[in-house]
Amino acid sequence: MLKLKNMEQTVKIGDERYPKLLKEIGSQAPKKLYYKGDWNDDIFENCLAVVGSRHLTSYGRKITEQFVTEIASSGITIVSGFMYGGDEAAHKATVRAGGKTIAVMPCGIDIIHPHYQEELYNEILEKNGLIISELEGKFSPVYWTYVKRNRIVAGLSKAILIVEAGLNSGSLLTAGHAKKYGRKIFAVPGQITSDVSKGTAKLIKEGAEIATDAKDILKYYNISSVNSNSVKPSLNFGKEEQKIIEQLKREPMEADMLARTLGVPAAKIGATLSLMQLKGFINQESGKYYVN
Amino acid sequence: MLIKVLSVVNLGLETVKVDVEVNLANRGLPGFEIVGLPDKAVGESKERVRAAILSSGVDFPPKKITVNLAPADIPKEGSLYDLPIAVGILSSVFQFSIPDKSLFLGELSFDGSLRHTKGALLMALFAKEFGFSNLFVPKDSANEAGAIKGVKVFPVENLTQLAGYFLKRKNIEPVIYKKVLEGLPQPAEFDMKEVLGQEQAKRAMEIAAAGGHNIIMIGSPGSGKTMLARALPGILPPLNETESLEVTKIYSVAGNIPPGGSLLTNRQFRAPHHTASLAGLIGGGTRPHPGEISLAHRGVLFLDEFNEFPHNILEAMRQPLEDGYLTISRSKGRAMYPADFMLVASANPCPCGYLNHPKKNCACNQHQIRKYQKRISGPILDRIDLHIAVQPVDTTEFSDNQKNSELLESSQAIKQRVVLAREMQEKRFEKDSIQSNAQMKNTHIKKYCKLAKDVEDLLRRASLKFQLSARAYMKTIKVARTIADLEGAEEIAISHMAEALQYKQKNYEPA
Numbered sequence: 001m002l003k004l005k006n007m008e009q010t011v012k013i014g015d016e017r018y019p020k021l022l023k024e025i026g027s028q029a030p031k032k033l034y035y036k037g038d039w040n041d042d043i044f045e046n047c048l049a050v051v052g053s054r055h056l057t058s059y060g061r062k063i064t065e066q067f068v069t070e071i072a073s074s075g076i077t078i079v080s081g082f083m084y085g086g087d088e089a090a091h092k093a094t095v096r097a098g099g100k101t102i103a104v105m106p107c108g109i110d111i112i113h114p115h116y117q118e119e120l121y122n123e124i125l126e127k128n129g130l131i132i133s134e135l136e137g138k139f140s141p142v143y144w145t146y147v148k149r150n151r152i153v154a155g156l157s158k159a160i161l162i163v164e165a166g167l168n169s170g171s172l173l174t175a176g177h178a179k180k181y182g183r184k185i186f187a188v189p190g191q192i193t194s195d196v197s198k199g200t201a202k203l204i205k206e207g208a209e210i211a212t213d214a215k216d217i218l219k220y221y222n223i224s225s226v227n228s229n230s231v232k233p234s235l236n237f238g239k240e241e242q243k244i245i246e247q248l249k250r251e252p253m254e255a256d257m258l259a260r261t262l263g264v265p266a267a268k269i270g271a272t273l274s275l276m277q278l279k280g281f282i283n284q285e286s287g288k289y290y291v292n
Numbered sequence: 293m294l295i296k297v298l299s300v301v302n303l304g305l306e307t308v309k310v311d312v313e314v315n316l317a318n319r320g321l322p323g324f325e326i327v328g329l330p331d332k333a334v335g336e337s338k339e340r341v342r343a344a345i346l347s348s349g350v351d352f353p354p355k356k357i358t359v360n361l362a363p364a365d366i367p368k369e370g371s372l373y374d375l376p377i378a379v380g381i382l383s384s385v386f387q388f389s390i391p392d393k394s395l396f397l398g399e400l401s402f403d404g405s406l407r408h409t410k411g412a413l414l415m416a417l418f419a420k421e422f423g424f425s426n427l428f429v430p431k432d433s434a435n436e437a438g439a440i441k442g443v444k445v446f447p448v449e450n451l452t453q454l455a456g457y458f459l460k461r462k463n464i465e466p467v468i469y470k471k472v473l474e475g476l477p478q479p480a481e482f483d484m485k486e487v488l489g490q491e492q493a494k495r496a497m498e499i500a501a502a503g504g505h506n507i508i509m510i511g512s513p514g515s516g517k518t519m520l521a522r523a524l525p526g527i528l529p530p531l532n533e534t535e536s537l538e539v540t541k542i543y544s545v546a547g548n549i550p551p552g553g554s555l556l557t558n559r560q561f562r563a564p565h566h567t568a569s570l571a572g573l574i575g576g577g578t579r580p581h582p583g584e585i586s587l588a589h590r591g592v593l594f595l596d597e598f599n600e601f602p603h604n605i606l607e608a609m610r611q612p613l614e615d616g617y618l619t620i621s622r623s624k625g626r627a628m629y630p631a632d633f634m635l636v637a638s639a640n641p642c643p644c645g646y647l648n649h650p651k652k653n654c655a656c657n658q659h660q661i662r663k664y665q666k667r668i669s670g671p672i673l674d675r676i677d678l679h680i681a682v683q684p685v686d687t688t689e690f691s692d693n694q695k696n697s698e699l700l701e702s703s704q705a706i707k708q709r710v711v712l713a714r715e716m717q718e719k720r721f722e723k724d725s726i727q728s729n730a731q732m733k734n735t736h737i738k739k740y741c742k743l744a745k746d747v748e749d750l751l752r753r754a755s756l757k758f759q760l761s762a763r764a765y766m767k768t769i770k771v772a773r774t775i776a777d778l779e780g781a782e783e784i785a786i787s788h789m790a791e792a793l794q795y796k797q798k799n800y801e802p803a
Contacts, residue, residue: 054657055653055654058648084658085658114658114659195653254681255491255492256489256491256493256685260491260690260694265491265495266492266494267775268787269491270790271786271787271791271794273794274754274791274793274794275750275786278753278757286648287648287798
């Protein structure tokens with residue numbers, strides 16, 4: 001069974017099964033698509049491209065996870081490019097939320113690139129996702145294949161969500177394609193000082209829609225969120241926990257910073273943070289804590 | 293005429309008696325030979341002995357002199373046989389007898405005086421064990437040998453003085469054992485209060501010092517990793533008597549005790565550079581010499597830029613990290629050296645060093661970062677109990693109070709807690725062969741770290757949530773034990789366990 005799943009299969013542009021949206025991009029549409037996984041027409045129905053910088057910040061990762069979890073569990077297919085950073089975060093969040101995802105590879109269908117994401121690759125296939133590419137067999141990823149891959153990501157999707165992007169980045173190229181094909185563009189605002197928020201700021205200036213909530217995107221797909229209220233922790237915080245939450249709501253912080261700001265010894269703050277993390281109130285990403 | 297003078301040979305930390313047999317033959321051409329597997333330094337002893345005797349105003353006997361170092365099949369090295377050889381020759385010249393049960397060791401200078409010589413402490417230990425009552429050693433080495441009770445140590449200044457003593461014309465006062473001064477402040481480059489910010493890292497250092505845990509700090513350049521490590525000696529507990537002897541033995545063999553020095557009372561802080569060789573770090577050489585890890589015995593081995601150390605050196609440290617000792621086997625001998633040290637490592641998170649830096653952007657791609665972090669192997673990281681991320685501190689954002697180092701806790705105050713925690717551990721492990729919480733094996737953990745149900749529940753939940761390995765689970769318990777000890781608590785409470793979870797191994801993958 002698994003063997004059959006991994007077997008190489010193709011869809012040509014003339015086929016009935018060829019995704020309609022992708023066909024709409026005209027002469028740029030790939031003539032032939034190689035794929036792995038179950039080719040199911042449903043998967044192409046409501047697609048959202050989620051792209052982000054390779055140098056995703058902890059903020060970007062958190063937002064990607066938050067948005068994608070909600071959007072994917074509402075039945076929308078998440079399309080991305082399997083690169084590390086933003087793409088990987090989007091695929092991973094989808095798989096975890098039990099949603100459908102399509103990974104458009106920048107290389108031949110028989111290569112897993114980057115190779116250390118093999119686990120994610122297999123997970124996508126196991127969870128009824130699709131791996132597709134216009135390139136054959138063991139075609140190595142080279143500079144131009146990444147760029148060409150982006151047009152397929154944009155072409156498959158009704159809308160595109162850019163979480164973080166630098167100026168002159170691949171994510172902006174994808175956004176450019178989406179614009180050309182007349183697809184809706186959502187951009188997540190970030191701090192204007194962050195390098196990877198400069199691209200999204202540019203998109204917003206140029207008229208992209210600001211996305212501050214997954215519902216902004218779901219509204220576009222005419223879907224109301226299914227799990228609008230995921231299990232929110234009860235509000236019986238201790239006094240110190242309350243203070244920590246207040247600080248973290250303003251800005252994610254390291255334990256040191258919290259200890260200083262609240263004037264609590266590091267030993268005590270450490271213990272409290274561990275407990276809060278276990279209770280699910282807060283989370284940690286690259287050293288900083290933030291409120292869930 | 294045959295004269296026998298006794299000395300010793302140190303093979304690693306083992307000591308064997310050596311008979312220095314000096315034969316002065318009237319027949320044959322005058323000459324001077326040494327046999328019995330001497331190395332270069334022993335061979336050159338001829339010239340030193342001849343010059344020293346002449347400078348002392350004594351005519352060198354024009355006889356055929358042959359010296360045999362028995363047992364003849366053990367290789368001898370070093371300059372310690374100068375004195376026994378010279379004493380042998382002088383006793384023939386002046387016709388004095390050498391007192392029974394005496395051992396000699398010392399290097400001669402051309403002017404007839406004696407120089408500080410390594411290995412005096414080991415000889416004294418050997419003398420005590422095998423009933424030799426008199427030791428004749430250079431004056432500068434006398435304090436070292438004199439640390440052992442029950443043997444008379446004679447500090448010898450020069451050959452004339454010694455000959456005078458044997459001819460009963462002069463007196464040499466034996467060194468009297470002085471109990472070393474306790475509670476001397478541990479010298480540290482920085483006081484903990486000079487380290488601004490870094491609250492959690494400082495706390496982790498305190499825990500590491502209290503329980504002897506290995507610790508790794510990962511952070512950008514300039515975040516203060518090295519400063520923290522250099523401040524560590526100031527909060528370490530002093531060595532107890534047995535520990536002090538163990539450490540001094542290694543230093544004595546390595547020749548690292550300064551002239552006039554005696555037992556070491558401070559925990560040693562060794563910080564070898566990452567270009568150090570395998571033999572330099574682990575120990576070795578054609579004859580097995582102790583390496584940095586043994587010199588850091590019962591002390592701290594600080595490896596700055598941890599992942600710049602060659603792979604083979606780091607992997608070679610695995611066994612001593614686990615066992616606390618190391619056996620070095622070479623063609624010219626085998627030696628067992630203790631190497632029970634606390635590892636303090638520091639590393640950058642990525643090749644450029646600025647991953648997760650609050651102000652600077654990291655210029656590395658994920659592939660480079662992975663490759664960089666993979667240089668430290670899993671088994672090594674597994675043996676490190678405390679993992680700390682050190683962030684650069686921007687003191688311009690500090691309030692005046694936070695910037696005032698006088699308001700921060702001093703090393704002295706932290707040390708008091710550390711010493712109390714160590715005392716608890718000493719009591720706990722009285723009947724076991726270990727000293728600190730970090731050394732606990734699973735059987736000890738079962739015995740001494742009984743967890744209340746709610747505490748165990750907490751750890752179970754955490755291990756599910758953070759996907760802790762079995763070893764990480766045990767490590768967390770050990771750290772929690774130390775945290776409880778720092779509070780003087782017999783039972784591990786929830787707060788101790790929760791804090792211990794802060795120091796688990798972090799996932800440094802780029803966010």
